[in-house]
Every structure is written in C-alpha cells, then in structure tokens.
Amino acid sequence: MKYKSLPEIKSKLQDIRSRLLGGIEKTIKTSKDEEFTQVIPDSADEASRSFSRQMLLNLGEQDHEKLVQVEDALYQIEHGGYGTCKLCEEPIPEARLKVVPFAQHCVACLSVIEQDQTNNRQSGSDHLEAF
Numbered sequence: 001m002k003y004k005s006l007p008e009i010k011s012k013l014q015d016i017r018s019r020l021l022g023g024i025e026k027t028i029k030t031s032k033d034e035e036f037t038q039v040i041p042d043s044a045d046e047a048s049r050s051f052s053r054q055m056l057l058n059l060g061e062q063d064h065e066k067l068v069q070v071e072d073a074l075y076q077i078e079h080g081g082y083g084t085c086k087l088c089e090e091p092i093p094e095a096r097l098k099v100v101p102f103a104q105h106c107v108a109c110l111s112v113i114e115q116d117q118t119n120n121r122q123s124g125s126d127h128l129e130a131f
C-alpha cells in the first residue's frame with residue numbers, strides 16, 4: 001500500500017526514534033560499558049537494528065516496546081510491508097498511521113488483541129498503539 005504521507009510518517013518515526021535513542025545515550029554516558037561508545041547509525045538497517053536491541057537493555061519496558069515498533073516500522077518503510085496489519089493483513093488506514101506511525105495492527109484487530117491481553121493478564125505492547 002502506498003501512503004501519500006509516507007515521507008511525513010517516516011520523519012515522524014525518525015523523530016520518535018531519535019528521542020528514544022537520545023534517552024539511551026544519556027544512560028550510556030553514565031555507563032562504564034565501553035561497548036556502548038560506538039556511534040548510533042542513522043539508517044534503519046540491520047546493523048542499527050541489532051545495535052538498538054543491545055541498547056534496549058537500558059530502556060524502560062514501555063520505551064523498549066515502542067522503539068522496537070518504531071524500528072520495525074522504519075525497516076518496513078525501507079524494505080516493504082509497512083502499513084499492513086500483522087493480524088488480518090489488511091492495510092492500516094493512513095489516518096491512523098499519521099497519528100500512530102508505528103502502529104502494527106488495524107483498529108479492529110487492536111481491540112481484539114487488547115481484549116485478549118485483558119483476559120490473559122499479559123503485559124503486551126499494543127496498548128501503545130491506542131489513540
């Protein structure tokens with residue numbers, strides 16, 4: 001699915017990402033682990049993905065989940081598959097993606113998932129997608 005606002009959505013995602021990573025950087029500066037002194041890459045390529053996953057250890061769980069979703073979204077914009085609901089595989093409406101650019105499910109599936117999570121008492125990530 002081609003989204004007219006894709007450049008806008010992408011830059012929104014990059015904003016969110018750098019804000020989240022900026023939070024990590026502060027943590028790194030106070031960390032004595034030398035592994036973390038390397039520069040954070042700008043692109044959403046595989047290297048930055050795996051790198052980010054190391055950094056996630058320093059994030060709170062909510063930020064952690066959010067960053068994973070943002071990384072996935074950026075990856076999908078570059079490599080295809082962005083905006084497809086992970087559950088029903090229908091395209092997610094552009095209006096929703098403009099509000100929640102890292103959404104991975106359409107609203108209908110999201111409410112099903114949230115219902116599930118409430119029932120199972122699991123802490124999941126999809127509540128982050130809610131409007």
Ligand SMILES: [Zn+2]
Nearest residue numbers: 085088106109
């Ligand atoms: Zn769906």
